[in-house]
Amino acid sequence: MIRDARTGPAPRHHYLNAGHGLASWFLTKDHKRIAWLYFVSITGFFFLGGLAATLIRLELITPNGDLLSSDAYNRLFSLHGIVMVWFFLIPSIPTTFGNFLLPLMVGARDLAFPRLNLLSWYVYIIGGLFTLIAAVAGGIDTGWTFYTPYSTLFANGAVLAAATGVFIVGFSSILTGINFIVTVHTMRAPGLTWFRLPLFVWAQYATSLVMVLATPVLSVTLVLLAVERVFGVGIFDPSLGGDPVLFEHLFWFYSHPAVYIMILPAMGVVSEVVSCFAHKRIFGYRVMAFSILAIALFGFLVWGHHMFVSGQSIYAGVAFSLLSFLVSVPSAIKIFNWLATLYKGRVRFDAPMLFAMSFLGLFLIGGLTGVFVATLALDVQMHDTYFVVAHFHYIMVGGAVSAYMAALHFWWPKITGRLYPEMWARVSAITVFAGFNLTFFPQYILGWAGMPRRYHAYVEDFQLLNVFSSAGASMLAVGYLLPLIYLLWSLRYGAHASANPWNARGLEWTVPSPPPEENFERPPRVEHEAYAYDTDA
Amino acid sequence: MTRTPEHTVIVAHQFENLEQQFDADLLGMWLFLVTEALLFSGAFLALAVYYHQYYDTFSAAARELHWLLAGANSVILLTSGLAVALAEQAADQGRRRAALLGLLATIALGLVFLAIKGYEYHSEYQAGLMPFLQQPFAYDGPNPHNAALFYNFYFVLTGLHAAHMIIGLAVLMVMAVLTWRWRDGARVARQVRIAGLYWAFVDIVWVLVYCSLYLVGR
Numbered sequence: 001m002i003r004d005a006r007t008g009p010a011p012r013h014h015y016l017n018a019g020h021g022l023a024s025w026f027l028t029k030d031h032k033r034i035a036w037l038y039f040v041s042i043t044g045f046f047f048l049g050g051l052a053a054t055l056i057r058l059e060l061i062t063p064n065g066d067l068l069s070s071d072a073y074n075r076l077f078s079l080h081g082i083v084m085v086w087f088f089l090i091p092s093i094p095t096t097f098g099n100f101l102l103p104l105m106v107g108a109r110d111l112a113f114p115r116l117n118l119l120s121w122y123v124y125i126i127g128g129l130f131t132l133i134a135a136v137a138g139g140i141d142t143g144w145t146f147y148t149p150y151s152t153l154f155a156n157g158a159v160l161a162a163a164t165g166v167f168i169v170g171f172s173s174i175l176t177g178i179n180f181i182v183t184v185h186t187m188r189a190p191g192l193t194w195f196r197l198p199l200f201v202w203a204q205y206a207t208s209l210v211m212v213l214a215t216p217v218l219s220v221t222l223v224l225l226a227v228e229r230v231f232g233v234g235i236f237d238p239s240l241g242g243d244p245v246l247f248e249h250l251f252w253f254y255s256h257p258a259v260y261i262m263i264l265p266a267m268g269v270v271s272e273v274v275s276c277f278a279h280k281r282i283f284g285y286r287v288m289a290f291s292i293l294a295i296a297l298f299g300f301l302v303w304g305h306h307m308f309v310s311g312q313s314i315y316a317g318v319a320f321s322l323l324s325f326l327v328s329v330p331s332a333i334k335i336f337n338w339l340a341t342l343y344k345g346r347v348r349f350d351a352p353m354l355f356a357m358s359f360l361g362l363f364l365i366g367g368l369t370g371v372f373v374a375t376l377a378l379d380v381q382m383h384d385t386y387f388v389v390a391h392f393h394y395i396m397v398g399g400a401v402s403a404y405m406a407a408l409h410f411w412w413p414k415i416t417g418r419l420y421p422e423m424w425a426r427v428s429a430i431t432v433f434a435g436f437n438l439t440f441f442p443q444y445i446l447g448w449a450g451m452p453r454r455y456h457a458y459v460e461d462f463q464l465l466n467v468f469s470s471a472g473a474s475m476l477a478v479g480y481l482l483p484l485i486y487l488l489w490s491l492r493y494g495a496h497a498s499a500n501p502w503n504a505r506g507l508e509w510t511v512p513s514p515p516p517e518e519n520f521e522r523p524p525r526v527e528h529e530a531y532a533y534d535t536d537a
Numbered sequence: 538m539t540r541t542p543e544h545t546v547i548v549a550h551q552f553e554n555l556e557q558q559f560d561a562d563l564l565g566m567w568l569f570l571v572t573e574a575l576l577f578s579g580a581f582l583a584l585a586v587y588y589h590q591y592y593d594t595f596s597a598a599a600r601e602l603h604w605l606l607a608g609a610n611s612v613i614l615l616t617s618g619l620a621v622a623l624a625e626q627a628a629d630q631g632r633r634r635a636a637l638l639g640l641l642a643t644i645a646l647g648l649v650f651l652a653i654k655g656y657e658y659h660s661e662y663q664a665g666l667m668p669f670l671q672q673p674f675a676y677d678g679p680n681p682h683n684a685a686l687f688y689n690f691y692f693v694l695t696g697l698h699a700a701h702m703i704i705g706l707a708v709l710m711v712m713a714v715l716t717w718r719w720r721d722g723a724r725v726a727r728q729v730r731i732a733g734l735y736w737a738f739v740d741i742v743w744v745l746v747y748c749s750l751y752l753v754g755r
Contacts, residue, residue, distance in 0.1 A: 103551075108551060109550060109551045110550070110551035111551070112551065112552075112561040112565065113561070113565060114549075114551060116565075174569075174572050177568075178565055178568045178569060178572075179565075181564075181568055182561050182564045182565045182568065183561075185560075185561075185564055186557055186560045186561040186564060187551070187552075187557070187561070212568055212571060212572055213571070213572075213575060214575075215572070216572040216573070216574075216575035216576035216578075216579070217575055217576070217578065217579045219576055220576045220577070220578075220579035220580050220697075221579055223693075223697070224579075224580065224583070224693065227669075227689075227693060231669045231670050232669040232670060232671070233669045233689045233692065233693060234668075234669070234685065234686065234689055235583060235686070235689055235690070235693065237686075239682070240682050240683065240685050240686045240689070241587075241590070241591060241680075241682060241683040241686055242587075242686055243586065243587075243590075246583055246586055250579050250582070250583070253579075518550075523553065
């Protein structure tokens with residue numbers, strides 16, 4: 001491809017200069033501007049959660065708990081978990097790229113409910129404020145899982161403020177989910193049949209289904225927790241005959257599907273990026289779409305694998321273990337199909353592709369170690385060790401955050417109308433990949449050797465690997481801070497992007513970069529399947 | 538349904554036509570109701586688990602509740618469901634007065650329901666059946682500890698339902714104002730229909746609440 005095709009004249013009128021002043025942003029109903037509101041806020045939360053992680057890794061350089069008290073350490077990892085799960089990972093791709101791209105990809109002028117979309121951002125911010133209040137008021141030490149009866153009867157922290165924050169942000173997810181589902185059902189452009197939709201749209205659709213079906217259960221669980229803590233309305237209180245394991249069931253009925261809320265959008269991104277940079281139609285389109293739905297469905301049937309040692313019945317354990325293995329089938333199909341897409345493709349390794357390749361490798365390792373912990377007997381050994389910590393960070397950070405970064409670079413020219421500096425982006429991608437592995441691979445070994453999670457001190461034998469891990473974390477910090485700098489730089493100094501700098505397919509690349517306020521001058525008509533790369537000379 | 542001429546109907550800018558907009562609005566409400574059903578389902582599930590564990594204690598405790606008053610309340614609420622359905626039909630046919638009347642009747646019946654519910658709460662408070670907020674728990678049946686769990690569920694579930702009633706009443710009041718103003722008949726008819734769906738959900742949940750708290754074990 002000719003390098004110059006990436007740049008082009010800036011359009012005179014686009015959504016970014018369609019209005020000026022604070023009101024044009026904070027009262028906007030344009031999905032593209034609302035995506036920006038989310039970009040800025042989730043980036044803030046990402047670095048807040050990252051700060052907590054930095055302090056955790058600093059503490060763990062030495063075996064003695066010398067930097068932080070055990071209480072402060074407990075509060076830090078709880079804050080890290082709550083912020084990263086609910087205020088970064090769950091909203092990350094759907095509320096930013098989903099918001100920006102879904103109407104463009106289905107050929108619509110906006111989402112079905114623009115006002116609801118703006119409302120969901122305000123709801124998110126209010127939930128975030130409660131969480132910040134909880135952090136300022138001394139934080140909580142329950143971990144992100146709020147297990148009862150500790151959280152209801154004993155914990156002396158701002159449990160109520162944190163739970164309220166999570167409860168409120170849940171409604172933001174629900175509103176976004178409803179908006180996306182309705183948009184995909186009712187607003188597709190003429191000719192855009194279900195099996196012509198880009199896989200990114202399928203992924204957003206499946207994610208939205210999970211959001212809509214799982215989040216309310218978390219909401220009611222948190223309500224039950226709150227009334228127990230505040231009014232003493234015991235629901236899980238063992239002294240009344242209540243059952244704390246019931247809380248775990250209800251909590252994980254949401255929180256396991258929540259893992260798929262984080263990873264499904266990432267899979268959608270990777271499908272777009274891999275197909276574009278291999279310049280080839282995605283291999284096995286229909287199977288890819290169905291495996292997204294299958295993962296969303298199976299995701300609802302495996303929550304009990306978090307509770308193998310919580311005293312649930314052994315038969316439940318066996319069933320949950322087998323069902324958990326089942327998730328690996330559609331996941332593996334996706335991995336193989338991405339690889340098959342690369343096969344004989346004209347592969348280019350621009351920064352988005354480097355991040356997408358990181359996703360493939362790291363998600364694979366995270367997924368395979370997931371099979372370890374889904375194994376009933378082995379999990380008894382691995383439960384609550386660093387093995388589990390490493391496993392879910394490979395999925396959440398190695399998988400979901402890598403894909404987020406891939407999306408950020410892939411659609412940056414479309415969103416901002418500017419090109420980012422390619423060389424620095426590649427440096428960032430490689431730094432993140434190396435730093436990530438250095439941080440988390442040692443944790444597999446630590447966990448295998450028996451180091452438990454959630455302690456601020458450990459035996460001396462574990463120090464070397466912990467030092468590796470902390471060193472990796474500092475690389476990771478550099479890798480994540482770099483884009484903050486060069487992307488902001490590119491907003492002002494980057495070259496103007498053409499409408500389709502990657503020579504990609506998809507309706508979003510047919511409109512100027514940045515797109516006009518109304519997206520399309522006239523409603524597009526779709527006559528091709530998605531990823532029509534081969535038809536091109 | 539489009540009685541007003543096409544050019545006076547306002548379609549939101551993101552939609553191609555009114556039909557598409559109505560489809561989207563209706564689907565949105567149905568999805569929202571799915572989330573509401575799942576919200577209640579968590580509490581119902583927990584209740585079912587405890588019924589399984591403490592059946593005798595729970596059914597004895599359930600007999601202390603005012604099942605007749607609550608039964609009367611069920612009749613009142615279902616009647617309000619009829620009223621809102623009639624209002625939907627009237628609005629659809631462009632009969633503004635009848636629609637307004639139906640909505641006002643729904644609101645009135647909803648308020649009567651809440652008043653009776655409030656009276657129930659008051660009498661339970663006086664009988665010492667509120668085992669929280671440091672209230673004395675004067676239940677004299679078997680296993681008072683486990684019975685306290687039942688009363689906790691009773692207050693949580695009926696409270697959650699009452700909260701939904703209040704939201705529903707607020708929505709219906711907005712609908713009554715819109716119907717009274719009657720700016721764009723077709724639009725009002727669609728709005729009333731969507732609001733009516735929410736009210737129907739509140740009715741149906743009450744039937745489940747009533748059966749699972751008042752009638753089980755009777």
